[in-house]
Amino acid sequence: MDANDTAVFTYPRSLSRTPTHYCPGCLHGVAHRLVAEAIDALGVREKTVGICPVGCSVLAYKYFDCDMIEASHGRAPAVATGVKRARPDLVCFTYQGDGDLASIGMAEIIHAANRNEPITVIFYNNAIYGMTGGQMAPTTLVGMKTSTSPTGRDPIDRGAGYPIRMVELLNTLEGPVYLARQSLLSSADIFRARRVVQRAFSLQSKGFTFVEFVGTCPTNWGMAPVEAREWAQKRMIEVFPIGVFRDREAEAAKASAAKEA
Amino acid sequence: MANHIEIDRDRCKGCGLCVASCPRQIIELGRDINAKGYHFAVQVDPSRCIACQMCAVSCPDVAITVYRGRK
Amino acid sequence: MGEKILMKGSEAIAEAAVRAGCKLFFGYPITPQNEVPEYMSKRLFEVGGQFVQAESEVAASNMCYGAAAVGHRVMTSSSSPGVTLKQEGLSYCAGSELPVVVVNVMRGGPGLGGIQPAQSDYFQATRPGHGDFRYIVIAPATIQEAVDLMMDAFDLADRYRNPVMVLADGLIGQMMEPVVFREDPPKEYDKSWACTGCAGREKNIVNSLYLDPKDLEDHNFHLFRKYDEVEKNEIRVEEYLMEDAEVALAAYGTTARICKTAIGLLRAQGFKVGLVRPITLWPFPYRTFRKVADRVRFVLDVEMSMGQMIQDVRLGVVERCPVHFYGRVGGMVPAPVEIVQQVQRLLAE
DSSP: OOTTOEEEEOOOTTBOSOOOOOOTTOTHHHHHHHHHHHHHHHTOGGGEEEEEOSSGGGGHHHHBSSEEEEOOTTOHHHHHHHHHHHOTTSEEEEEEEHHIIIIITHHHHHHHHHTTOSOEEEEEEOSEETTTTSEEOTTOOTTOOBTTBTTOOOTTTSOOOOOOOHHHHHTTSSOOSEEEEEEOSSHHHHHHHHHHHHHHHHTGGGSOEEEEEEOOOHHHHTOOHHHHHHHHHHHHHHHSOOEEEEEHHHHHHHHHHHHHO | OOOEEEEOTTTOOOOOHHHHHOTTOOEEEEEEEOTTSOEEEEESOGGGOOOOOHHHHHOTTOOEEEEEOOO | OOOEEEEEHHHHHHHHHHHTTOOEEEEOOOTTOTHHHHHHHHHHHHTTOEEEEOSSHHHHHHHHHHHHHTTOOEEEEEOHHHHHHHHHHHHHHHHTTOOOEEEEEEBOOSTTOOSSBOOTTHHHHHSOSSSSOOOEEEOOSSHHHHHHHHHHHHHHHHHHTSOEEEEEEHHHHHOEEEEEOOOOOOOOOOOTTSOSOOTTSOOOEEOOOOOSHHHHHHHHHHHHHHHHHHHHHOOOEEEESOTTOSEEEEOOHHHHHHHHHHHHHHHHTTOOEEEEEESEEESOOHHHHHHHHTTSSEEEEEESSSSSHHHHHHHHHTTSSOEEEEEOOTTOOOOHHHHHHHHHHHHHO
């Protein structure tokens, strides 16, 4: 080892050193790191307020090294609305899972998006309630077994509904500025996700920005971490397609370039 | 000197995602266990490391620092 | 002191909040309090503030939580069924020790009930939400008092870092009376705990989660030491014509005004009747009732409910004298003559 070697990948400043409580291989840790890296890249740690949800990431206030607010279940976008209406100069993100955001918090996320609140929402979708022990989530795939859909999610005979696609749903609204879904299921995906998160944070002052991560829950899926990534790659991506669904700024830039040309 | 990674053995939870992510296949879960009881990851042949960061970005516990050696 | 202005109760309450330095309002329409958000939706933008018509009362109370967490004065208003929904965010405010002011213009229940005045939220105001906590609850009986108490509410909230509920009813909301606004500037409070960005300090966390039972117990002990302080310092009560009274009426808010009229009629007939009017419903003036109980033949508790405050009146009286009840509900307002008849009947027994 040489003191002159350059560290090309280091621990982000905006992530606290507290080890997480997440199960081995849970990709919440990757999502947290990407958020912290975006805050670092924009140099806004000292004016950022994060809002964490109820669910597995309920303790996220310990893991980010910036001011943090713990919200009640599903209400993080409402709390963020309060934060930004009081202090528009702050940077504010919410960090939410699928039960929190797409079930109990559906009203709050839709309306925050519709009002175009200048916040960044990070949505970790692993198709299950992790913290409470693996119950069916609004994003659980059809046929997927969970502790409350023991024979597989059955939208027809058991009336259990279909997986909700949040980015597509939000994309029907006029308000949002940036809507994207990105996978955390391979290193290459994570490199792309890093750019997506940074883009979302950099556009926050323009309005509502939303990044959905397709992640895993090895413990409640009953799979080893690597196997869980492969399963999600195979099964979740076809239901939750990856992409930037909306980037108002890029669209505007493109439009004005076309006009000039 | 050379490209290499440092793994914070006490942060590692032995999930194996870095092992699967390494294009050179030079990371393994070791036989030793850390304070939490996990078989932590180790880099077995640093001389083949290309400092690509694939392992580090895949690590949910931010246990890996990647160094690029001076040529 | 400023000039005298004729104002509708709801609007006077809203204006008092603005003058207390509240620049943020988050609410949801519900009768009979719509004049408060309507007033705020215009007025707050004039003073550089923000108004949001939230998607629900649940969301509104959580928006208050967010605005309070960054250290700003914030309020919401609602009416009974809406307040039930607000209990969620307000319990988190109490747990996280955030100052918020909530106005409850009560209507009759249960369920959708009706839209006419009632006092049937005494329980949900003084025995609020989930978990061990308290709101400071203040109940105005006139528009002037509503204005004064509204301004005090923000100070109480900031001083004790706790939700304060102003408990009114449709009559207070709809009545017009002349008011004078105090002109003292809003007081400053230490808000170094607020989430304003961690420049030059360690990060702040606003949170009500304590997974370790010992920590949660300590947190509850801490909250209740604070509530002890509130009980020591903040009890407010009016004793009206109680010096020579042989009968005490007990009532708050609008009902207390009606009782005063009834007392006038009774005294004209030679009956020595007075009134104990709790202004703070929590902390409750138990001691006043204890003191009064030794001097009167009985207490007649009058409410626009099936009997809620009477539980606290009884706790104060501790069986030193009989406590009777007269109530009208569902939006029916007791007439002074009904109270007069009740007193006469009880005296004749």
